[in-house]
Amino acid sequence: MIKSMTGFASGKGAFGPHSWTWELRSVNGKGLDMRLRVPDWLTGLEAALRAAMSKQLSRGNVTLSLRLSRDETQADLVLNETAMGAVLEAVARTQEMAIARDVTLRPSTAADLISLKGMLDAGSDGDDPGPLVGQLTTEFSGLLGEFIEMRQSEGRALAAVLDDQLSLVASLTVQAAELAERRKDKMAEALRDNLARVMDNAQGADPDRVAQELALITVKADITEEIDRLKAHVVAARDLLAQEAAVGRKLDFLMQEFNREANTLCSKAQSADLTAVGLELKAVIDQMREQVQNVE
16 A cells, blocks of 8 residues: 655653653655754764664655753762862862861861762763663654554555546546547548538549548547556556555656646547546546655
8 A cells, every 4th residue: 555755753752861752754755855853962873763764764855853851860970080189189288287287177078078069960961872872763663663654544545535536537538438439420420521522622632632631630539549548547556556665756657647648638529528528537637646746
C-alpha cells in the first residue's frame, strides 16, 4: 500500500538528569530533504538519526526537532579541585599568620570548605555524551515507527480516494467509447455528403484523391487509441497503488499520460457529448494529480 508524504509524531523521554521532547513532521517534496535540529554536543546523534530515517523514508520534506533540558538538582556534583587547592593554600597560609601573631583560630572542617562558592560544580554537558546518545537513538526508533505508521494511514486514505477517482475515469472512458461508436454512422453520412458536395463543385478533381483526404480526416477523428491507452493507464495506476515501494514519481508521470490522452480525445471529439465527457475526464485527472502530489 502506498504511503503519504504527510506525517507527524511527537514524544517525550528522560535519562538521568536529562529530559527531552521530540517532534517529527513531514510534508510533500520532490525528493528526501531532512532538516534536523539537535544539540551539537551530542556527538554522533545527528548522523545516527539521519541514517535511521534514510532507511525508512524515500521522499518528503522532513523536519526533526529535539529539545533537551537538564535538571541541575539531579546532576552529579563534581569537586572543583583547582579552586579547592587555592582555598587550602589560603587556609594554610592563614594558620601560619595566626600562629605568628599568637591568634587562635577555630579549626575549619571539610564541610566548611566545600560549602564555599565555586567548590562544587554540577556535571556539565561536556561529560561523555555516549550513554545519552545511545538512549536517544534507541528511543528514536519508536518515534520513527509512529511517524511511518501515520504516513501509512494517510496513504491508505489517499489510495481510497485515488481508487474512486480511477473508477470514475474508467466509467467516463467507457462512456467516451460508446459515444464514439454512436457517432460513426453520423460521421460517415456527413463525409459522404461532403464528398458528394466536393465532387459536384470540383471540376477535374481526382475522385480517388478526394476520397483519400476524407478517409484521412476520418482516421484523425478516431479515438480508439486514446480509449485503449486510458484503459491501460487505469490498470497501471491500480497496480502502482497496490505496491509497497515508493511510487509517487511513477504515479505523477502516469497522471501526465492520463492528461495527454484526455486532451487528445477532446481535440478529436467533433461531438458536444463526447467533448463534455472529455472535459469531465480532464477535471477528474486534475483532481488525481493533486492527490498524487502527496504520495511518497
